[in-house]
Amino acid sequence: MTQTAMTLSQDASAAIVEALNQSVAETAVATMLAQNFHWNVTGMAFGPLHDLFQKIYEDHFIAQDDLAERIKALDGHAEGTLAGMLKRSKVAEHSGDASDKEMIKAMMEAQETLASTIAGCGEIAASHGDTLTEDLCIARGQTHEKFAWFLRAMLR
8 A cells, every 4th residue: 555654654754764864865975975076087088077977966966855855754854964974874975086987986886875775765665655755766776877877887
């Protein structure tokens, strides 16, 4: 049976909100990672990488809001501090002082992590019948897998 924010149990909502907060945290860290690389990339691939990193951080900035708004629709608390996000995130910061290939690899790994985390969030939502959160997670996961594919292709 499909559940809505109003019909989910407190335990179901809490589990989904926790998974969404993990997704927000990792998306926020990946947003800053992409912006950092956008600012600091150099070399022969400067143009395409500068543009790709910008596309990623702009996408992720909107995604953070979409995920956080779903948390609020579930009557949860959206983690809004950088310290809290960094503490929670499996995506790590990077100095930005790296070669273009190191940047590509780090961003690819961030996208793979995000795809996995958000897929897990979708599975939790599905197990509780929350198709709205599941749908959001499916769409986000597809985006992260596509970015990971682009980046992986650049390393070949």
